[in-house]
Amino acid sequence: MSLRDPNLSNKREPKRVAIVISNPATSTTTGWPVGFWWSELTHPYYAFREAGYDVEVFSQVGGACVADAMSDPRDASGYSASDLISMGFLSTPSLAALVAHTKPASEIDVARFDAIVVAGGQAPMFTFERATELQAKFVEFYEAGKLACALCHGVAVLRYARLSNGELLVTGKTVTGFANVEEDFADNAVWSMGALPRDKHLMPWRIEDELRALGANFVQAGMWRGFAIRDGNLITGQQNFSGTETADLVIETLGR
Numbered sequence: 451m452s453l454r455d456p457n458l459s460n461k462r463e464p465k466r467v468a469i470v471i472s473n474p475a476t477s478t479t480t481g482w483p484v485g486f487w488w489s490e491l492t493h494p495y496y497a498f499r500e501a502g503y504d505v506e507v508f509s510q511v512g513g514a515c516v517a518d519a520m521s522d523p524r525d526a527s528g529y530s531a532s533d534l535i536s537m538g539f540l541s542t543p544s545l546a547a548l549v550a551h552t553k554p555a556s557e558i559d560v561a562r563f564d565a566i567v568v569a570g571g572q573a574p575m576f577t578f579e580r581a582t583e584l585q586a587k588f589v590e591f592y593e594a595g596k597l598a599c600a601l602c603h604g605v606a607v608l609r610y611a612r613l614s615n616g617e618l619l620v621t622g623k624t625v626t627g628f629a630n631v632e633e634d635f636a637d638n639a640v641w642s643m644g645a646l647p648r649d650k651h652l653m654p655w656r657i658e659d660e661l662r663a664l665g666a667n668f669v670q671a672g673m674w675r676g677f678a679i680r681d682g683n684l685i686t687g688q689q690n691f692s693g694t695e696t697a698d699l700v701i702e703t704l705g706r
Contacts, residue, residue, distance in 0.1 A: 570602030
């Protein structure tokens with residue numbers, strides 16, 4: 451077969467994305483079980499697959515992962531009842547199995563992927579400080595000139611990620627993440643339900659406050675508005691309604 455065969459020349463390798471979700475944990479502020487957020491996995495996954503990308507799902511240490519209850523469209527709270535993309539993912543056995551059998555972040559071969567996307571949920575705020583292998587992989591993507599992306603509380607990785615020269619990756623970068631106004635809303639919601647005393651907060655620290663203190667230019671689009679921003683090859687998404695916007699920036703940058 452000739453190397454000029456159009457059936458060969460028109461074929462291109464698909465872009466590849468590694469999505470990292472959080473392993474289950476227990477909140478040190480409330481004592482409640484915490485995990486990843488469904489839409490922050492499913493909405494980017496759907497957008498990437500629609501664009502023809504290959505996607506693999508990882509977690510910090512591998513194994514079965516558990517989502518925050520209110521992110522499940524079937525949860526009695528009804529909070530995510532309108533999330534049809536997540537419902538479709540959960541109802542497809544082959545997709546649901548991706549969460550039950552994640553590979554550890556240490557097994558991500560950066561050379562095989564074009565981007566990493568770190569999803570949020572509540573657990574990253576309690577586990578990412580110890581997730582040194584995930585931090586290292588995130589920096590490896592960034593320093594290789596590939597896309598390093600984080601979403602919502604997954605942006606917590608930027609509190610710890612240091613470049614090979616020892617400097618914090620986030621310093622001087624324009625980023626977004628779960629904003630103070632959204633943390634205030636969440637705190638007030640649990641206080642009003644009597645689920646938490648008013649001297650306690652859901653989160654042990656705040657993305658916006660910490661990243662500003664580390665020298666980042668933190669921006670946000672308003673409470674619960676889908677929003678993502680790119681600074682070079684660093685992409686961040688604001689909160690759980692920003693999964694599609696985050697994926698769209700990846701696709702816009704990498705092409706189809």
